[in-house]
Amino acid sequence: MTPQPAQLEALVAIADQGSFEAAAKALHVTASAVSQRIRALETMAGQVLVSRTTPCRPTAAGAAYVRLGRQTRLLYDEARLAVDDADHPDVVVGLAVAVNADSLATWFRDVLSVVAGWDNVALRLRVEDQAWSADLLRSGEVLAAVTSDPTPVQGCAVEPLGVLRYGAAASPELVERWRRGRGIDWERMPVVVFNEKDELQHQLLARRGVTPRVEHRVPTSTDFHEAVRRGLGWCTLPEPQLLPDLEAGRLVRLPGREQDHRIDVPLYWQRWRLDSPVLARLTESVHAAARAHLRRPVAS
Amino acid sequence: MTPQPAQLEALVAIADQGSFEAAAKALHVTASAVSQRIRALETMAGQVLVSRTTPCRPTAAGAAYVRLGRQTRLLYDEARLAVDDADHPDVVVGLAVAVNADSLATWFRDVLSVVAGWDNVALRLRVEDQAWSADLLRSGEVLAAVTSDPTPVQGCAVEPLGVLRYGAAASPELVERWRRGRGIDWERMPVVVFNEKDELQHQLLARRGVTPRVEHRVPTSTDFHEAVRRGLGWCTLPEPQLLPDLEAGRLVRLPGREQDHRIDVPLYWQRWRLDSPVLARLTESVHAAARAHLRRPVAS
Incomplete structure (x- = not known):
């Protein structure tokens, strides 16, 4: 037996909304209709697909169906678009994409300009x-991602x-303040990091065997950049943010x-293996940017 | 009996790091020292303070001690600073602060400039x-917050x-494209929202009884602003971002x-009631900005 689209749709809505009631509301059906579809799907699968917790969550087996539901929804929407655009002016294909913060704040913005010219596509970015x-x-919540992780997701x-490429920099005043002869007081000069998981600055410090005294955290890419311009500390910045500021003397x-102050981060585009024209167009614009x-x- | 600072420190480290082993590493002590301190604290409290799950989490009772631990750490650090700055050049007071995204991307940046001039303070921002x-x-993970919520936390x-103040805007090209006579096609003109919880644009649409066809999501303040400049959709922008772009014709x-296109969001500074000079200075600079x-x- 094959899962019915309406059953998968109910399962995806529960995963998105967290409860049977909210899923019913989002789908404009009754809660009992949602329950019936999930029970039918569970009977077919021979196992529980949704933990009835607060919030409700798909089980490990349920997650595979949630992903299937998201993938087939994209294909259905695209098929409806292709069959008769004039008759379906309201078909909108949602493209959920994860992007790392520094990419979105720099080169990925060209992709926004391209998508701005597309009809019938809603871009849903996650940082x-x-x-x-x-x-x-893995869960199908995004269909593609810009990531520094080359390990393919199944x-x-x-x-x-x-x-x-990232390079270490600081405001001219900060460097003057902590300059010691031809070097710098790496221990006492404050550093700005993105958050507690950010390792870039610490990679450079580790090469020097130094632990900085004051570590500030600013967890959004553009605000991080601005904090460094304002002299809060030194940091490593991606070249698209760094080079214009070096040029301008900021x-x-x-x-x-x-x-010694350079870190190269290779980036990858991971995307579902789906024969989707919209995903193919997005992929093309990401590669161009x-x-x-x-x-x-x-x-290598 | 009063909890010992070292016991509270161990509890805070477990809450931050997620395990006894990682807490021990962060504190440069053995894992058995951490276990002993937690057991002593639990004996004193007469209840379990840490759920031994993966990751370890404070229980409801444990959370109160975690907060106490964070608050007393601030006061201890400040006291050490006050008593003898020269003898404790390495005392650094950590200030963990939550800020809403639009504030950090606009007016709160002046606070960064002020903190850049302070020694011995590490600013840890959460957006x-x-x-x-x-x-x-409530958990004490931040000691102050910029928020639109006036309900005091205990x-x-x-x-x-x-x-x-937020105002609705779009790129000139986008408005031309969806202009219909003296009005605009609110239903078909794409909208950009911050994330699925962002209600600002929908408040304006609700006033008109309209559901937009295409809704893009860009979840960081500056990138959201840039997406709208690039014509991805219309949105409501805070005045510090909006007014210069209106002036420049972008x-x-x-x-x-x-x-009809305006939303006023009152902002509040919520902070611990603590007699902390550093927190008082931060509060002053937040009010000035x-x-x-x-x-x-x-x-009212």
Whole structure:
């Protein structure tokens, strides 16, 4: 037996909304209709697909059906669009995509400009770090992700996008304040990190065997950049944010060899293996933006 | 009996790190030392304070001690600073603060400039919506928050900061595309929202009884602003982002009366009631930045 679209739709709605009642409301059906569809799906699968907790969550087996439901919904929507656009002016294909914060704040913005020209597509961005992106791909909550993780998620294709290079910098005043001869007081100069998981600055400090005294945390890419401009501390910035500020004199590189203060982060596009024209167009625009702004990956 | 500082410190470390082992590592003690301190604390309290799950979490009773631990740590650090700065050059007072995204992307940046001039203070920002800020204040994970929620969290003082005014806007091209006579096609013009919880745009649409066809989601303040500049959809923007773009012609207001497209969001500073000089200085700089950038609250 094959799951019915309406059954999968009910399961996805429960996963999104957290309860049978909220799912019913979102689907404009009764709660008992939702219950019936889930029971039918569970009978077919021969196992429980939804934990009746607060909030309700799909079980491990349920998660596979949630993902199937999300994938088939995309294909159904696209098919309806293709069959008769004029008769279905209200078909909107939702594209849920995870992007790491620094990409969204820099090169990925070109993708927004491209999508702005598309009808019938709603872009739903999630800003997540790579560990969480893999979960979102696995559960089908996003159909693609920009991530620094090259490990393919089951059912996904992985394509290299290029390298985002980070360099260490600070405001000119901050560097003057902590300059000691030809070097700098790495221990006492404050550092700004993105959040407690951000390792980039610590990678550079570890090369010097230093633990900084004052560590500020600013957890959004553009505000992080602005905090460094305002002299809160030094940090590593992606080149699209760093280079214009170096040029304008708002930021300066830290004393020492540039190659000691550089971190290259290779980025990848992980996406569902689905024959979806909309996903293919999105993939094309992501590659175009990456080609325009990222460095070529070094041959391995 | 009174909890010992080292016991509270162990409990806070477990809440932060998620396990006895990681807490021991962070505190540079053995895991058995951490276990002993927690057992002593639990004996004193007469109840379990940590659920030994993965990750470990404080129980409801444990949460009260975690908060006590965080508050006393601030006071101890400040006392050490006050007693002998020269002898304790390495005392750093951590200030964990929650800020809503639009504030951090606009007026709160002046606070960063002020903190950049302070020694011995590490600012740890969390960007959270108001529902979550209350939880963070309650658990003591932050000691203050900029929030639109005036309901005081137990043990916190609430001070009005002023009003952040939002106005509806879009790129000139987008408005031209969806202009219909003297009005606009509200149903078909795409909208950009912050995330699924963002109600600001929908408040305006509800006034018109309209459901938009295409809803894009861009969940970080500055990228949201940039998406609208690039024509992805219309939105409501806070005035500090909106007004310079109107001036420069990058964005235009939507057709209709300005007062129909306006939402005023009163903001508040919620902070622990603690006699902490550092928190008092931070509070002062937050009020100064708010006075410089926010509108006066309307007398109620």
